[in-house]
Amino acid sequence: MAETIKLQFNIDGNNFVDAGAASGKVKKTLTQLGFDPAVIRRAAIAMYEGEINMVIHADGGVADVYIDSDKIRIVLSDKGPGIADVELAMKEGYSTASQEARDLGFGAGMGLPNMKNYTDEMTVNSKVGVGTTVEMIINC
Amino acid sequence: MKQTYFHSVTLDKEKCMGCTNCIRRCPTEAIRVRDGKARIIKERCIDCGECIRVCPYHAKQALTDPFSSIEKFKYKIALPAPALYGQFHNVRDINVILNGLKEIGFDDVYEVARAAEIVTIATMDLLMQKKLEMPVISTACPAILRLIRVRFPSLIKNLLPLNAPMDLAAKLARRRAIEKKGIPPEDIGVFFISPCPAKVTTLHEPLGEDTSPVDGVIAISEVYKKLAPILGSLKPKEKLVRAGLKGVNWCHSGGEAKALSKDAYLAVDGIDNVISVLESLEDNQISHVEFVEACACAGGCVGGPLTVENGYAARARIEQISKKLTSYETERELPQIDLEDVLISKPIEYVPILKLDDDRAVAMQKMQEMKAIEERLPKLDCGSCGAPSCKALAEDVVRGFGREIDCIHNLRSKVNELVREISELEM
Ligand SMILES: Nc1ncnc2c1ncn2[C@@H]1O[C@H](COP(=O)(O)OP(=O)(O)O)[C@@H](O)[C@H]1O
Ligand code: SF4
Ligand code: SF4
Ligand SMILES: [Mg+2]
Numbered sequence: 006m007a008e009t010i011k012l013q014f015n016i017d018g019n020n021f022v023d024a025g026a027a028s029g030k031v032k033k034t035l036t037q038l039g040f041d042p043a044v045i046r047r048a049a050i051a052m053y054e055g056e057i058n059m060v061i062h063a064d065g066g067v068a069d070v071y072i073d074s075d076k077i078r079i080v081l082s083d084k085g086p087g088i089a090d091v092e093l094a095m096k097e098g099y100s101t102a103s104q105e106a107r108d109l110g111f112g113a114g115m116g117l118p119n120m121k122n123y124t125d126e127m128t129v130n131s132k133v134g135v136g137t138t139v140e141m142i143i144n145c
Numbered sequence: 146m147k148q149t150y151f152h153s154v155t156l157d158k159e160k161c162m163g164c165t166n167c168i169r170r171c172p173t174e175a176i177r178v179r180d181g182k183a184r185i186i187k188e189r190c191i192d193c194g195e196c197i198r199v200c201p202y203h204a205k206q207a208l209t210d211p212f213s214s215i216e217k218f219k220y221k222i223a224l225p226a227p228a229l230y231g232q233f234h235n236v237r238d239i240n241v242i243l244n245g246l247k248e249i250g251f252d253d254v255y256e257v258a259r260a261a262e263i264v265t266i267a268t269m270d271l272l273m274q275k276k277l278e279m280p281v282i283s284t285a286c287p288a289i290l291r292l293i294r295v296r297f298p299s300l301i302k303n304l305l306p307l308n309a310p311m312d313l314a315a316k317l318a319r320r321r322a323i324e325k326k327g328i329p330p331e332d333i334g335v336f337f338i339s340p341c342p343a344k345v346t347t348l349h350e351p352l353g354e355d356t357s358p359v360d361g362v363i364a365i366s367e368v369y370k371k372l373a374p375i376l377g378s379l380k381p382k383e384k385l386v387r388a389g390l391k392g393v394n395w396c397h398s399g400g401e402a403k404a405l406s407k408d409a410y411l412a413v414d415g416i417d418n419v420i421s422v423l424e425s426l427e428d429n430q431i432s433h434v435e436f437v438e439a440c441a442c443a444g445g446c447v448g449g450p451l452t453v454e455n456g457y458a459a460r461a462r463i464e465q466i467s468k469k470l471t472s473y474e475t476e477r478e479l480p481q482i483d484l485e486d487v488l489i490s491k492p493i494e495y496v497p498i499l500k501l502d503d504d505r506a507v508a509m510q511k512m513q514e515m516k517a518i519e520e521r522l523p524k525l526d527c528g529s530c531g532a533p534s535c536k537a538l539a540e541d542v543v544r545g546f547g548r549e550i551d552c553i554h555n556l557r558s559k560v561n562e563l564v565r566e567i568s569e570l571e572m
Contacts, residue, residue, distance in 0.1 A: 007505070007506040007509035007510055007513075008509070008510075008513060010509055010512055010513065010516075025424065025425070025428060025430070028428055029424055032424075032427065033499075034512065036296070036298075036497075036499045036500070037499050037500060037501050037508065037512060037540075038500070038501065038505065038508045038509060038512060039497060039500040039501070039502070039503065039505060039508050042298035042299040042301075042495060043299060045298075045299060046299035046427060049299075049427055049428050050428055050429045052428075053428040053429070053430065072509075074505045074506060074509060119429070
């Protein structure tokens with residue numbers, strides 16, 4: 006068993022333009038490791054949506070990516086406002102995004118549903134006023 | 146089939162000063178400077194021509210065919226790219242240019258712009274049949290096609306499965322010469338008049354086909370030398386213009402997409418811009434477009450490295466002289482062309498050149514090593530080691546074509562250490 010590869014990214018809460026940078030780096034790493042393009046794309050989409058959520062809803066956070074030969078685990082943690090009703094937040098189209106974020110084209114309410122769809126497992130742990138941790142696993 | 150990795154862009158060793166200007170401009174990190182000279186890692190190069198543009202010593206060149214190579218054939222057909230139309234400051238009529246091609250030695254002319262119009266109609270057909278994966282990505286620019294093949298494999302399914310206009314033009318021109326003029330196939334030589342080094346590669350290593358229907362690729366700049374002196378006073382003998390405005394507009398970015406008469410398109414040009422759009426497409430960030438046209442060159446093919454005129458000036462000129470064109474001729478010819486003629490015959494396949502090793506466990510081990518080496522490098526991305534970044538040097542080391550000591554900063558500290566040790570010995 007090869008040792009797990011760990012990547013860590015600090016996601017800046019004020020930077021819409023740079024959002025997606027971490028996703029790009031994860032893609033490159035997975036490509037170098039020879040993962041299947043379809044798997045890479047799923048990881049990229051899940052990672053990007055998670056990154057964006059931390060930027061627009063939580064003022065940034067940290068993304069940890071753990072790569073094993075048969076599994077990719079993405080853990081996104083922030084110290085943002087938290088999510089009061091996770092089940093509601095998971096509904097397609099549900100969004101509390103600000104007008105500013107909507108003007109920039111975010112806030113379609115499809116982020117969490119997509120993250121769930123593109124990964125094999127997803128758990129959301131959130132506490133209002135404390136923060137949110139989203140863990141996603143892609144088996145490959 | 147064995148991968149041969151022919152590519153058009155090569156280095157003239159004599160001219161290269163090892164200045165490292167090119168290494169960071171290359172979008173696939175294909176260039177290294179070793180022993181004072183640049184080297185192109187063949188399997189990585191997509192022939193985008195960026196290094197040709199940036200080299201201050203003109204040491205990067207595109208391998209194209211000399212004009213004299215047309216003499217190998219009895220019946221010579223020219224396939225002018227529409228970008229050619231914008232090169233001449235004293236010409237106001239496309240027909241003059243096409244007649245000029247016959248004047249300088251070609252027996253027949255088939256405009257690539259005309260084939261482009263047929264590709265447009267075939268694309269519309271496929272879009273209507275809803276057989277394509279959305280959004281559809283154009284395959285007209287071979288540099289982008291090669292980029293996607295090595296770096297964006299998840300987007301391969303979105304590629305338009307049609308021949309590029311050059312290849313279609315070659316097929317149709319050849320067929321016309323055989324069927325209408327009774328020329329024996331072996332006598333026919335089909336030559337693309339090209340703004341583009343990547344098209345040369347397509348000829349030697351076709352994508353989507355087993356063999357290329359093109360016999361040679363001659364640079365626009367080479368043909369220019371012959372044409373420019375005679376066009377000013379040339380009186381056209383026949384009407385050779387058949388392509389319409391929509392086809393001619395393929396010469397610049399947005400032309401192909403606009404010809405489809407769809408609102409939901411995206412046209413991007415310049416290799417860095419294209420890469421950022423492809424990254425976004427891969428992350429599902431772009432959902433409102435049906436068609437993506439991507440050109441490696443700024444401004445599209447008019448900005449190709451084998452042209453003479455500034456790309457933007459050429460575009461302006463083409464816009465002025467192509468206003469009167471219509472597309473009736475293409476429509477008349479169309480019933481004789483099947484979708485089959487335009488479809489590619491071989492799927493485009495992923496070439497995983499970025500992979501560190503075929504064995505996942507070994508690749509992971511190399512990745513760990515790479516990260517450890519990267520930690521030890523100064524993160525200055527200075528290029529003095531000949532690699533485009535510290536990260537790239539770390540990768541070279543684990544791939545076995547670089548050494549940590551190639552880093553002059555590391556070397557310097559090693560030397561300082563040695564000096565200290567020696568002076569301690571002497572005391
Ligand atoms: N990291 C987070 N911190 C706080 N709230 C979040 C976070 N991620 C998601 N949410 C909440 O869940 C809702 C739905 O998220 P999502 O499906 O990504 O849609 P969108 O981001 O378009 O609003 C958001 O509008 C927000 O209220
Ligand atoms: S042509 Fe493009 S891909 Fe090839 S070496 Fe030059 S810059 Fe790199
Ligand atoms: S934009 Fe045109 S000239 Fe430039 S690489 Fe692509 S096809 Fe060739
Ligand atoms: Mg979201």
